Amino acid sequence: MGRFEDPQDALFKAINTSLGYDQRLYPEDIEGSVAHAEMLAAQHIITTADLEEIKTGLAAVKKELDAGVFPFNDDDEDIHMAIERRLTELVGDAGAKLHTARSRNDQVATDVTLFTRRRAQATVDRLNKLMQVVYDQANAHRDWAMPAYTHLQRAQSVYLGHHLLAYFWMLERDRTRFAAVVESSSALPLGAGALAGANFETDRELVAARLGFKSVAPNSMDAVANRDFVLDFLSAAATCATHLSRLGAEIVLWSSEEFGFAEVSDGFASGSSLMPQKKNPDAAELLRGKAPRVLSSLTTLHGVMHGLPLTYNKDMQEDKEALFDAVDTLELCLDAATGMLEGITFKRDRMADASSDQMLAAVDIADLLVRKGVPFREAHGIVGSLVRYSVAQNKQLGDLTDDELAQFSDQLGDDYRALLSGNGWIESKVSQGGTSSESLNAQFELARAALN
Numbered sequence: 001m002g003r004f005e006d007p008q009d010a011l012f013k014a015i016n017t018s019l020g021y022d023q024r025l026y027p028e029d030i031e032g033s034v035a036h037a038e039m040l041a042a043q044h045i046i047t048t049a050d051l052e053e054i055k056t057g058l059a060a061v062k063k064e065l066d067a068g069v070f071p072f073n074d075d076d077e078d079i080h081m082a083i084e085r086r087l088t089e090l091v092g093d094a095g096a097k098l099h100t101a102r103s104r105n106d107q108v109a110t111d112v113t114l115f116t117r118r119r120a121q122a123t124v125d126r127l128n129k130l131m132q133v134v135y136d137q138a139n140a141h142r143d144w145a146m147p148a149y150t151h152l153q154r155a156q157s158v159y160l161g162h163h164l165l166a167y168f169w170m171l172e173r174d175r176t177r178f179a180a181v182v183e184s185s186s187a188l189p190l191g192a193g194a195l196a197g198a199n200f201e202t203d204r205e206l207v208a209a210r211l212g213f214k215s216v217a218p219n220s221m222d223a224v225a226n227r228d229f230v231l232d233f234l235s236a237a238a239t240c241a242t243h244l245s246r247l248g249a250e251i252v253l254w255s256s257e258e259f260g261f262a263e264v265s266d267g268f269a270s271g272s273s274l275m276p277q278k279k280n281p282d283a284a285e286l287l288r289g290k291a292p293r294v295l296s297s298l299t300t301l302h303g304v305m306h307g308l309p310l311t312y313n314k315d316m317q318e319d320k321e322a323l324f325d326a327v328d329t330l331e332l333c334l335d336a337a338t339g340m341l342e343g344i345t346f347k348r349d350r351m352a353d354a355s356s357d358q359m360l361a362a363v364d365i366a367d368l369l370v371r372k373g374v375p376f377r378e379a380h381g382i383v384g385s386l387v388r389y390s391v392a393q394n395k396q397l398g399d400l401t402d403d404e405l406a407q408f409s410d411q412l413g414d415d416y417r418a419l420l421s422g423n424g425w426i427e428s429k430v431s432q433g434g435t436s437s438e439s440l441n442a443q444f445e446l447a448r449a450a451l452n
């Protein structure tokens with residue numbers, strides 16, 4: 001029966017099927033079907049007896065899928081067909097009525113929207129956890145001095161608490177982006193039919209309410225052609241994965257003998273099959289290494305969607321593997337980052353040692369001259385020459401004699417020596433958002449507020 005005389009070619013089936021991966025949408029598919037059937041009954045499009053049979057049947061189907069004993073057929077193209085086929089086997093005619101006023105196009109869009117919304121919410125929850133751990137570690141190391149870098153060259157001293165909070169704010173922006181994905185996946189596609197709407201007096205508001213959508217997609221063509229919410233998720237995921245890659249990269253550096261700033265716990269490290277001394281920060285390396293994979297999902301889906309004529313095209317079936325891989329990869333990375341940061345230890349002495357490098361006070365010396373009326377650009381030049389001289393002489397800035405200093409400026413006296421004798425140049429970064437204890441306290445206040 002139907003449009004075709006000949007069976008499908010095995011190769012056609014192979015390229016056409018999505019069952020292998022869209023199975024994981026079965027909870028959303030069944031929920032969507034129950035809501036759809038309830039609406040059909042409420043609108044007297046099917047009878048209440050039909051509805052009861054459909055609900056009983058779908059519950060049985062769900063049980064089979066949950067238990068992993070669902071009998072898949074060779075002809076099931078995707079999870080949507082498989083579920084409807086099995087439902088009809090189980091309850092007969094009533095099952096065959098389920099697809100009234102619905103198409104697989106609005107059905108799959110609905111399933112993917114529900115899935116995306118849930119994963120976006122779950123990602124927000126994971127981010128909250130990770131932000132808490134970052135906050136706690138920052139708080140525990142509020143006043144540990146360390147060098148901070150540009151171009152991976154020692155630049156200025158900061159507190160480790162300040163450095164770690166930089167990641168807190170990246171994650172806070174990620175959280176905002178995923179919260180926006182929850183919003184962009186809150187319009188119901190179901191009821192759009194194949195593309196033009198349905199020939200029945202449906203009640204889409206009822207379906208929306210039942211499935212937790214905030215609104216009904218206002219245009220049936222846009223509803224089935226839209227995958228923006230997946231692009232939004234993937235875009236947020238790519239940015240978040242990039243943040244985690246930077247965190248991972250720093251921990252890899254800090255774990256090296258050369259830096260010696262940190263050590264990951266045994267639980268988050270591996271050894272070498274050959275070299276007995278090795279302790280490798282693999283999790284941190286993989287935070288770095290997995291980020292491009294998440295980005296590739298975003299570029300994949302942009303590639304799939306760009307230039308596609310309205311409305312649904314089978315190309316769009318390719319949304320799922322990109323989405324699922326990004327979801328799984330990012331969730332694993334977030335959890336692993338959380339676990340790794342919980343157990344990491346920092347090396348106070350090594351950091352303090354590196355941060356007592358007097359070169360890190362160069363800007364502070366220049367600013368000392370600025371306070372005495374030397375224009376900043378001129379002061380910059382003076383200190384630059386001073387640095388060049390001390391490097392050539394193989395001397396610390398603080399070891400230069402008064403005569404040597406006088407060659408560069410007559411304003412480098414006691415206050416110059418006082419500046420270099422302590423770690424005071426961290427505490428002088430008093431501007432809003434700076435690393436001084438006072439500014440950092442204010443930042444911790446903001447972070448605490450962001451956590452609540």
Ligand code: ARG
Pocket residue numbers: 018022077078080104105108312314316317318
């Ligand atoms: N498996 C398809 C997908 O994921 C479901 C929609 C199919 N619709 C259709 N008209 N063939 O995109």
